[in-house]
Amino acid sequence: MPVAGSLRKEALVPIVPVILSGGSGTRLWPMSRDERPKQLLALTAPETMLQLTARRAGADSGFAAPVVVGNAAHAAQIEEQLEAVGAAASALILEPVGRNTAPAIALAALAAGGGADPLLVMPSDHVIADVPAFHAAIAAALSLVEAGWLATFGIAPDAPETGYGWIQVGEALAPGVHRVARFVEKPPRDKAEAMLAAGDHCWNGGIFLFRADRYLEELRTHAPAMLDAAERAMASARRDGVRIWPDAEAFAASPSDSIDYAVMERADRVAVAPVAMGWSDVGSWDALHAISRCDSAGNACAGDVVAIDTANCLVRAGEGKRVALVGVQDLIVVADGDDILVLPRGRSQEVKKIVEALRKR
Structure with missing residues (x-):
């Protein structure tokens, strides 16, 4: 073809x-x-x-x-x-x-x-x-x-x-x-x-x-x-x-x-x-984790990240941020600007609720 x-x-x-x-x-x-x-x-x-x-x-x-x-x-x-x-x-x-x-x-x-x-x-x-x-x-x-x-x-x-x-x-x-x-x-x-x-x-x-x-x-x-x-x-x-x-x-x-x-x-x-x-469609942090390259423990990390005894997490540290995790699994952690997001994997569709709550504030 x-x-x-x-x-x-x-x-x-x-x-x-x-x-x-x-x-x-x-x-x-x-x-x-x-x-x-x-x-x-x-x-x-x-x-x-x-x-x-x-x-x-x-x-x-x-x-x-x-x-x-x-x-x-x-x-x-x-x-x-x-x-x-x-x-x-x-x-x-x-x-x-x-x-x-x-x-x-x-x-x-x-x-x-x-x-x-x-x-x-x-x-x-x-x-x-x-x-x-x-x-x-x-x-x-x-x-x-x-x-x-x-x-x-x-x-x-x-x-x-x-x-x-x-x-x-x-x-x-x-x-x-x-x-x-x-x-x-x-x-x-x-x-x-x-x-x-x-x-x-x-x-x-x-x-x-x-x-x-x-x-x-x-x-x-x-x-x-x-x-x-x-x-x-x-x-x-x-x-x-x-x-x-x-x-x-x-x-x-x-x-x-x-x-x-x-x-x-x-x-x-x-x-x-x-x-x-x-x-x-990369419609959520879970979707991004699913298509990302992960380390041997299933972690997809970007930015300045330290992960010890940690598995199956998506972690992204924005410019000027450092994120460290010890002894956790199945989390989504995103730090950008003055904001930090932490939630269990599988619930990332609920992030829009946070955005709605912030806009009301």
């Missing part, structure tokens, strides 16, 4: 990466904060998650310069990080207010010209360990996308995960690509176990491939108020170089909805390319 880059060399228009970088990453507090969220941190490699996302759809693989949708407060950091890895954005759309993924992608599709260009929509804070497998899945889906299908990438499941949406894989449309039989929202444990055992479901990883015009057509059919708000916001946008500030009043009028609800679950021609590519 050719990779996406080699396939696109025969085409007039390369795939345009659309990188969604508006998230706050509160579940990785205290390192991830409003002023420097998860995607702008180097959590899994020397490069940040945003940089890794841009690299996996870079010019050396035949992709166009990315369109990035982000927060105005992070504009300088986004530009600096992308330029550092040779992936400067062709457009940096700075959302005046968060309206979820469907309107954000509408802004990107309009910024890309709204034509037949294929868009590869990617969250900025995911891990993909096997990039060649990802490129192969893109190549497999591309011909259908060019014919007007909307495609998503189904992650090969290895656990009855209740925190993800699932996709039931339907009839084959092309080698490695199937029609979506149905989308399943985050299921209870028993249903997740049944879907895993059936073998015909995959996780919804939130990565999409479709033509810009086809996405906008589906919005016009299923969410016309959303498209109208995005079009008016872009028509009245302020521009400075690659930075685009959509009109705040116009965009605020958009309904807030995810691409899954607004488009993918309603459209007729939706395909899925199942792929095992070492994917993780």
Whole structure:
């Protein structure tokens, strides 16, 4: 199977990466904060998650310069990080207010010209360990996308995960690509176990491939108020170089909805390319521990850490901090700035409760 880059060399228009970088990453507090969220941190490699996302759809693989949708407060950091890895954005759309993924992608599709260009929509804070497998899945889906299908990438499941949406894989449309039989929202444990055992479901990883015009057509059919708000916001946008500030009043009028609800679950021609590519959304400290390199005692440590008679812990010491542990196991310990987080492994999804409590204070 050719990779996406080699396939696109025969085409007039390369795939345009659309990188969604508006998230706050509160579940990785205290390192991830409003002023420097998860995607702008180097959590899994020397490069940040945003940089890794841009690299996996870079010019050396035949992709166009990315369109990035982000927060105005992070504009300088986004530009600096992308330029550092040779992936400067062709457009940096700075959302005046968060309206979820469907309107954000509408802004990107309009910024890309709204034509037949294929868009590869990617969250900025995911891990993909096997990039060649990802490129192969893109190549497999591309011909259908060019014919007007909307495609998503189904992650090969290895656990009855209740925190993800699932996709039931339907009839084959092309080698490695199937029609979506149905989308399943985050299921209870028993249903997740049944879907895993059936073998015909995959996780919804939130990565999409479709033509810009086809996405906008589906919005016009299923969410016309959303498209109208995005079009008016872009028509009245302020521009400075690659930075685009959509009109705040116009965009605020958009309904807030995810691409899954607004488009993918309603459209007729939706395909899925199942792929095992070492994917993780790094949605918690537990998830980070699961994909980290650990020492012989199962500890994943970063920064100035001393661990004695300690096992199966995730420990991160921020700049200027030292963390020492003796005789403990199965803990998550994170020290950053003036904040220290300590909790048992397995409960890291509850970090968002801490963030909510701190905001109320």
